[in-house]
Amino acid sequence: MAYTMKVFQLKNIPVSLLLLFLTLCFFSGIIGVASAMFAMPVLKVWKEALIVVIFVVALLFSKGKVSSKIIIPTLILVLIGVFAIYSMLDILASHTFIIFYQLKFDIIPVMFIVAVLLIFSKMSKEELLAFSIKFVKMTLFLGALNAIAVILQQLFPDSFMGLLGLDAGQWGSDAGVRLNSTEGNIRAIGLQLSFTMSGVLMLFCMILSVECSHFIKSRIIKIFLFSLFLVAIFCTTYKTAIIGVVVYFFVKFFEKFLPSISKISIFIIGAILVLFFVYSTHDYSVYNSVRVYNQTAAYNSIYLRVLEHHNIINSLDSVGKVLFGAGLGINGTFGLDKSEYGINAIPTDSAYIYLVSNYGYVGFFTYLFLLVYIQLKLFMIKDCDVFGARHLIFFTLTIELFYNLGLGNFPNNIFLVVFVAVPFVLKKKGCTREDIAAYSYK
Numbered sequence: 061m062a063y064t065m066k067v068f069q070l071k072n073i074p075v076s077l078l079l080l081f082l083t084l085c086f087f088s089g090i091i092g093v094a095s096a097m098f099a100m101p102v103l104k105v106w107k108e109a110l111i112v113v114i115f116v117v118a119l120l121f122s123k124g125k126v127s128s129k130i131i132i133p134t135l136i137l138v139l140i141g142v143f144a145i146y147s148m149l150d151i152l153a154s155h156t157f158i159i160f161y162q163l164k165f166d167i168i169p170v171m172f173i174v175a176v177l178l179i180f181s182k183m184s185k186e187e188l189l190a191f192s193i194k195f196v197k198m199t200l201f202l203g204a205l206n207a208i209a210v211i212l213q214q215l216f217p218d219s220f221m222g223l224l225g226l227d228a229g230q231w232g233s234d235a236g237v238r239l240n241s242t243e244g245n246i247r248a249i250g251l252q253l254s255f256t257m258s259g260v261l262m263l264f265c266m267i268l269s270v271e272c273s274h275f276i277k278s279r280i281i282k283i284f285l286f287s288l289f290l291v292a293i294f295c296t297t298y299k300t301a302i303i304g305v306v307v308y309f310f311v312k313f314f315e316k317f318l319p320s321i322s323k324i325s326i327f328i329i330g331a332i333l334v335l336f337f338v339y340s341t342h343d344y345s346v347y348n349s350v351r352v353y354n355q356t357a358a359y360n361s362i363y364l365r366v367l368e369h370h371n372i373i374n375s376l377d378s379v380g381k382v383l384f385g386a387g388l389g390i391n392g393t394f395g396l397d398k399s400e401y402g403i404n405a406i407p408t409d410s411a412y413i414y415l416v417s418n419y420g421y422v423g424f425f426t427y428l429f430l431l432v433y434i435q436l437k438l439f440m441i442k443d444c445d446v447f448g449a450r451h452l453i454f455f456t457l458t459i460e461l462f463y464n465l466g467l468g469n470f471p472n473n474i475f476l477v478v479f480v481a482v483p484f485v486l487k488k489k490g491c492t493r494e495d496i497a498a499y500s501y502k
Contacts, residue, residue: 074179081110085471086202089252115171118178162389176481185489192446196272203265207292210250214295217246247297259298260472265289271448274500304455333458341365341462385420412462431457443493444486449479
């Protein structure tokens with residue numbers, strides 16, 4: 061009996077580590093504040109350290125038997141390594157530290173993808189479904205705590221600033237989190253590191269409150285959670301998330317009420333959004349139209365992105381750079397002050413320009429192809445889409461791609477990996493709509 065219990069506990073170590081990590085992700089802002097308050101910079105790399113641990117544990121428990129699903133992410137790891145070697149041998153030969161720092165943003169998330177697929181592939185269909193339901197409830201509960209924090213910060217900004225030890229107008233990351241303001245008001249961060257992270261998290265939670273409502277027994281709780289997350293999205297003042305709400309309702313309308321034309325309608329909506337955002341980030345026409353109504357918002361949200369995109373694209377002055385990028389770490393101003401290394405970095409505030417700068421148009425179109433494939437596949441295996449991941453990917457593909465760096469939007473990039481991986485693995489294990497219905501409330 062004792063031996064059986066021991067084996068059972070050992071078997072659950074990878075899943076337990078994964079759940080611990082996912083739980084901590086909801087409190088990344090608190091960890092950031094703690095790292096600054098107690099002068100412990102090591103806490104700033106807690107997520108990278110835990111992902112490496114989970115990756116190693118997942119490999120050890122796989123016993124050499126790996127899923128075919130990890131072939132693509134493993135290939136991506138190899139390709140990133142090739143790009144790194146190319147950059148070291150090229151223009152950044154004297155700045156290899158910057159390259160290794162850059163790799164932290166790209167290799168670690170891919171390692172997490174591999175680890176998650178390894179862990180899920182070792183679970184039975186029933187175990188993975190039970191894990192999914194547990195994660196849904198955990199996400200909605202901890203997301204609700206974040207939502208309440210967002211709303212309170214927006215209602216009582218002075219108290220929040222005082223808690224962090226900052227004065228009005230003193231914006232920055234000295235407190236361990238990134239505070240921004242718009243028109244004199246703070247952009248609420250909840251329990252996250254910045255308002256962009258809290259905004260997308262609230263959007264994800266709102267979508268889950270709808271897509272996973274059948275896992276919640278009480279109708280009152282369903283309505284409360286949906287309303288709470290919706291209010292919190294507006295309290296973050298994150299326009300991308302607000303646009304995401306509108307688009308989600310459009311897509312959901314066609315899915316629910318016009319299923320016969322839903323696929324073509326969703327495709328058209330997605331195509332229009334992508335074309336519009338491509339145009340608005342490469343030409344000043346949209347900025348000139350919007351600034352008539354709100355100069356500040358138009359400048360921050362549109363003008364600066366067009367300017368940054370033009371500057372980086374203009375710096376690709378050879379065929380090699382157009383194809384494979386300006387070099388790893390050349391651009392991007394988050395995290396590391398590259399001016400100390402003699403590099404005048406340009407901000408990379410969208411996934412599109414981040415990929416073009418670091419990996420060129422070869423890297424960008426590879427990423428775009430993978431996103432489109434995942435999007436189409438999720439609509440095809442909708443019966444296994446426990447979390448409504450197809451809507452989350454739709455947001456990432458059509459809205460975030462040209463306006464925000466969804467790739468580095470922690471912890472939402474981590475959650476997205478789990479949301480997307482589950483339906484793919486469940487489908488392979490032969491999961492049906494009836495299997496999921498067994499865990500639902502009527």
